[in-house]
Amino acid sequence: MIVCIAEKPSVARDIARIIGATSAHDGYMEGNGFQVTWTFGHLCTLKEPHDYTPMWRSWSLTALPMIPDRFGIKLIDDQGIRKQFAIIEGLMQQAERIVNCGDAGQEGELIQRWVMQKAGAKCPVSRLWISSMTDEAIREGFQNLKDQQDYQPLYLAGLSRAIGDWLLGMNATRLYTLKYGQNRQVLSIGRVQTPTLALIVNRQKEIDNFKPEPYWVLATIYRDTTFTATKGKFTSKEEGEQAFQTIEGKPFVVTKVEKKEGKEQPPQLYDLTSLQVDCNRKFGYSAEMTLNLIQALYEKKYTTYPRVDTQYLSDDIYPKCPQTLNGLYQTKYGGVAPYAALIKPIGGKPLKKTKRVFDTSKVTDHHAIIPTGVVPQNLSDAERNVFDLIARRFIGVFLPDCKFSTTTVLGKMDEVEFKVTGKEILEPGWRVSLPTSPSKGKGSDDDADAAPTDGDGAKLPHFTKGETGPHTPTLTEKWTTPPPYYNEASLLRAMETAGKFVEDETLRAAMKENGIGRPSSRASIIETLFKRHYIRRERKRLVATPTGIELIDLIREELLKSCELTGIWEKKLRDIEHKQYDAQQFINELKQQVTDIVRDVMTDPTNRRITITSDEDTKKSKKGKKPPQKQ
Numbered sequence: 001m002i003v004c005i006a007e008k009p010s011v012a013r014d015i016a017r018i019i020g021a022t023s024a025h026d027g028y029m030e031g032n033g034f035q036v037t038w039t040f041g042h043l044c045t046l047k048e049p050h051d052y053t054p055m056w057r058s059w060s061l062t063a064l065p066m067i068p069d070r071f072g073i074k075l076i077d078d079q080g081i082r083k084q085f086a087i088i089e090g091l092m093q094q095a096e097r098i099v100n101c102g103d104a105g106q107e108g109e110l111i112q113r114w115v116m117q118k119a120g121a122k123c124p125v126s127r128l129w130i131s132s133m134t135d136e137a138i139r140e141g142f143q144n145l146k147d148q149q150d151y152q153p154l155y156l157a158g159l160s161r162a163i164g165d166w167l168l169g170m171n172a173t174r175l176y177t178l179k180y181g182q183n184r185q186v187l188s189i190g191r192v193q194t195p196t197l198a199l200i201v202n203r204q205k206e207i208d209n210f211k212p213e214p215y216w217v218l219a220t221i222y223r224d225t226t227f228t229a230t231k232g233k234f235t236s237k238e239e240g241e242q243a244f245q246t247i248e249g250k251p252f253v254v255t256k257v258e259k260k261e262g263k264e265q266p267p268q269l270y271d272l273t274s275l276q277v278d279c280n281r282k283f284g285y286s287a288e289m290t291l292n293l294i295q296a297l298y299e300k301k302y303t304t305y306p307r308v309d310t311q312y313l314s315d316d317i318y319p320k321c322p323q324t325l326n327g328l329y330q331t332k333y334g335g336v337a338p339y340a341a342l343i344k345p346i347g348g349k350p351l352k353k354t355k356r357v358f359d360t361s362k363v364t365d366h367h368a369i370i371p372t373g374v375v376p377q378n379l380s381d382a383e384r385n386v387f388d389l390i391a392r393r394f395i396g397v398f399l400p401d402c403k404f405s406t407t408t409v410l411g412k413m414d415e416v417e418f419k420v421t422g423k424e425i426l427e428p429g430w431r432v433s434l435p436t437s438p439s440k441g442k443g444s445d446d447d448a449d450a451a452p453t454d455g456d457g458a459k460l461p462h463f464t465k466g467e468t469g470p471h472t473p474t475l476t477e478k479w480t481t482p483p484p485y486y487n488e489a490s491l492l493r494a495m496e497t498a499g500k501f502v503e504d505e506t507l508r509a510a511m512k513e514n515g516i517g518r519p520s521s522r523a524s525i526i527e528t529l530f531k532r533h534y535i536r537r538e539r540k541r542l543v544a545t546p547t548g549i550e551l552i553d554l555i556r557e558e559l560l561k562s563c564e565l566t567g568i569w570e571k572k573l574r575d576i577e578h579k580q581y582d583a584q585q586f587i588n589e590l591k592q593q594v595t596d597i598v599r600d601v602m603t604d605p606t607n608r609r610i611t612i613t614s615d616e617d618t619k620k621s622k623k624g625k626k627p628p629q630k631q
Contacts, residue, residue, distance in 0.1 A: 003095040004036045004128075005088065005112055007102045010299060011133065012038035015101055018138045027087035035095075037088050039102075043081050044073045044114035046166050061178050065171045065598045067591050071163050073114050089119040100148055101128045104365060105307055106577065107520065109151055110158035127151055129365075132304040132372045154365075157577035164569070164590050165191055171594050172560060175601050180554055185612045187551060188532050191566060192517040193525050194552075197534050198561035199494050200486050201544045201552040210482035216240035217478055220418060222252045222471040223461055227411055227418035237477070244475045247413040252471040255417075256410040257463050263401040266430035268311040268356060268505055269368035270393055272519040273496050275306075275386070280489040282435075283385050284540065287488050287523035293386045294369065302376045303390055305366045307520035311505070312362040313370070320373075321351055321398070327373030328391050333384065342395050342433050357397045364578075370394045388435065396433040403427040409463045413471075422460030485541040488526060495522050499563030514567030546611040554608060557597050 004019070006012035012029065016022065020032030028037035049056035052068045075085055092098060098121055102108035116125065125148035130141040172189035181187045216237055218229040234240035270278075275294060279285040285293070294306040328339045329347070346352075371391050379387060403426040411418045425431070486494070494500070495516040517525055526542075529535045534548035544552075555561050575581035 001091075001095055002034050002097045002099060003091045004034055004099040004101050005092075005115065006036065006038045007041060007108055007111060008299075009038045009040075011101070012036050014133060014135075015128075015138060018135055019142060027084055028091060035091050036101075037091055038084075039088070039111060039115055040081065040084065042111055042114075043076060043085050043088075044111075044118050045076050046162055047072045047074050049170060059174050059178055061175070061602065064175055064602075065594050066174075067167065067594070071166070073118060075118065085115070085118070088115060092116065092119040092121040092123075095121070095123050097123055098125045099128055099142075099145060100125055103307075104129045104131065104305060105520070106154055106158040106161070106518070107307075109154045110162065113155050124148075130305075131366050133299060133301045134372050134374055135301075137372075153577050153579050156583040157573050160576055160583045160586050161573055163587055164573075167587075167590050167594050168560075171598060175598055176551070176554070179601055179604070180608055180610050182609050182612060185547070185610070186532075187610065188528070189555075189560060190525075190528070191569065192521065193528050193532075194555070194560050195499075195516055195563045195566045196491070196495060196525055197529055197544070197548055198552050199491065199499055199563065200529075200535055200542055201549050203483060203486055204544050204549070207482040207485065212479040212481065214477055214479055217476045218243050218247075218416070218473070219476065220247065220252065220413075220471045220473040222411065222469065223463075225409075225420055225461060227252075227409070227420045227471075230410075230417045230419050233478075240475050243416055244473055247416050247473055250413045251468045252411050252413055252418075253468045254409060254463050254465055255412045256408075257465050258408045258410075259405055260408075261403065261405045261426070263403055264429075264431075265356060265401055266396040266399060266433075267393060269313065269370060269397060270390055271309050271311050271368060272306055273309070273492050273522070274311065275369060275389065276523065277489040277492055278389055279386060280487065280492075280540075282389070283382075285382070285386075286526075287492055288527050289382070290386065291520070291523045293383055294390075297376075297379075297383060297387055297390075300376075301372055301374045302379075302387060304368075304370050304372060306369055307518075308366045308369060309515075309519045310363055310366070311368045312359045313357055313367045314360040314363040315358050316360075317367060317370075318351070318353055318358055324371055324373035325351075325395070325398070327375050328371055328395065330375050331391070333379075338388070339391060339395060342392075342399070346398050351398045352400075354397075392433045392435065396430040399430040399433060400427070402429040402431045407460050409460065420460065422458050424459045485538075485543065487540040487542060491526065491542060492522055494563075495525075498567035514564070514571050516563055516566050516570065518570075550610045554610065556604075557600060559593055559597065 004012075004015060004021075006015055016029035016031075016034070016036040019034050019036070021029040021034040021036045023030045028035050030036075047068075049066050051072070051074060052066075056063055056066050075082060098116065100109075100112045100116075102112035126145040127148045127150065128138075128141045129146055129151075130137045168191045169189065173187065176187040176189055177185070214237075215233040215235055216239075217233060218231070218240055220227050229243065231243070234243065268274075272291070272294070276285075276287045276290045279290040279293075280287065291306070294303060297303040298306050325343050325347070329337070329343045331337065331339055369390055371387070371394055376384075376387055405424050405426055407422045407424070409420050409422075484490070496519075498514045498516060516522075529548070530537075532547075533545055534551065535542050535544050537543070552561060559565055572581050572586050576583050576586060
């Protein structure tokens with residue numbers, strides 16, 4: 001009998017239906033030579049400290065660092081998990097072959113491998129590796145099963161990540177809690193969460209310490225158009241007034257009119273982070289909410305595998321794209337087909353194919369998030385919003401470039417030069433696929449990092465070189481402004497690029513190698529910071545609490561809070577996955593780093609303590625009351 005093991009009951013049911021295992025039993029389906037069973041996500045976890053030795057049960061500084069000679073796994077202590085595992089174990093002990101049908105990623109590989117190890121499976125194992133849950137993809141996957149050994153590096157990367165997080169998290173959390181936590185609050189330290197908190201705290205300090213400075217801008221209004229002095233800002237009012245007096249009463253003369261035509265390519269397809277960013281900006285969805293929504297769309301077969309960090313498709317997807325577009329063409333909400341008019345002009349013709357979209361060399365395990373072509377039914381409003389973004393982005397890459405013209409007009413009075421630039425859309429091209437009225441979600445915060453507008457820019461009146469006329473000069477006092485608070489969209493971008501906020505798609509892609517955390521884990525990291533009372537929301541702003549600020553101030557070890565160093569760790573884990581780095585070396589380096597951290601903190605002679613922030617304090621802060629005081 002061949003035993004197939006999926007990550008969720010719903011996924012197992014879909015697989016069982018396709019391969020003919022239609023007879024239901026307690027904890028599995030059977031038929032056609034197959035038994036299909038399932039986990040509930042993680043059934044196993046790394047052993048806790050007290051599982052290795054009784055002396056690690058109680059929290060004690062003298063027991064640190066805790067470094068097991070050999071790491072082991074155990075079942076999660078839950079009655080339902082124990083029952084399902086007993087069923088899995090019985091099936092695997094009798095199996096002639098196992099098919100690992102876990103999610104096709106690092107975490108999915110780890111989940112299923114641990115279960116097989118715990119169950120003592122001895123038979124050969126094959127791997128089902130698919131990027132969507134459509135019937136066609138499942139059938140194709142079973143016709144092309146892989147050898148599990150091909151995914152050994154993926155498993156080693158996942159295992160290294162889990163062990164690394166255990167070593168750092170268990171030791172540093174106990175260390176800081178015992179040393180600085182007043183024995184009242186656990187001070188959670190993590191390889192990803194602490195550098196992420198440091199990003200928020202450091203930005204907040206920049207804002208708090210910012211001293212606004214005045215500057216003056218010289219402009220003039222000519223033919224209802226505002227021209228700005230090319231000299232830029234005046235740092236003193238006297239200098240600005242002197243320039244103002246130079247031009248006052250003198251005619252404005254147009255010295256140059258330059259018109260350039262340009263093209264704008266469609267945005268690249270979505271990876272998980274860019275989708276989370278757009279959903280936060282347009283609808284106010286948290287990163288976790290977006291991940292849950294896109295996961296649901298994937299399990300309903302409407303979109304492809306979501307936990308991806310590439311924005312490219314492999315070349316073998318290109319022949320399937322007309323079929324996908326046909327599914328979108330037929331999609332209707334309330335009797336209205338929102339995509340039909342967009343797809344009609346490109347229907348029946350060879351689709352545009354560019355390296356910006358189709359590049360097999362940029363795809364490893366999975367491609368960008370796209371629709372599957374299955375016509376969606378009964379979507380919630382939130383699911384429809386997410387699907388709509390993905391559908392329009394997919395359609396857009398096959399539409400022509402947007403053609404525009406940029407007009408630059410220069411003018412002069414005396415020796416002072418002025419400039420204005422306008423943009424005119426000549427052919428909208430892919431821009432017709434943009435949502436007609438992008439909406440901002442509840443809690444929108446206009447002073448947070450805003451999304452670039454989709455507007456066409458101001459179209460200028462017709463100007464002629466040499467024309468002249470009266471004008472109205474202005475000298476406006478302005479003040480420098482601090483950087484914006486992080487919101488979830490800008491924080492996700494900063495995590496993706498190791499602390500550097502990068503909007504340019506090409507540059508951002510180059511920096512992904514050194515990002516903080518995985519795309520699939522960033523949402524849960526942000527939620528952990530909320531649960532630990534390290535940060536709170538003020539509208540869309542992410543604001544650090546006194547506990548969060550003091551924790552970062554307390555940590556002297558750059559290793560624990562540096563984006564760059566954490567980014568290097570992420571790259572090493574990716575290199576392990578690609579057979580370019582040794583997993584044992586990674587673990588050994590971490591053991592040494594943890595030992596050094598423990599030694600440094602233990603020798604801190606100060607008597608510092610951290611402010612305790614409770615649920616009640618967080619609520620009070622939202623209402624503008626005084627923050628918690630040190631106890």
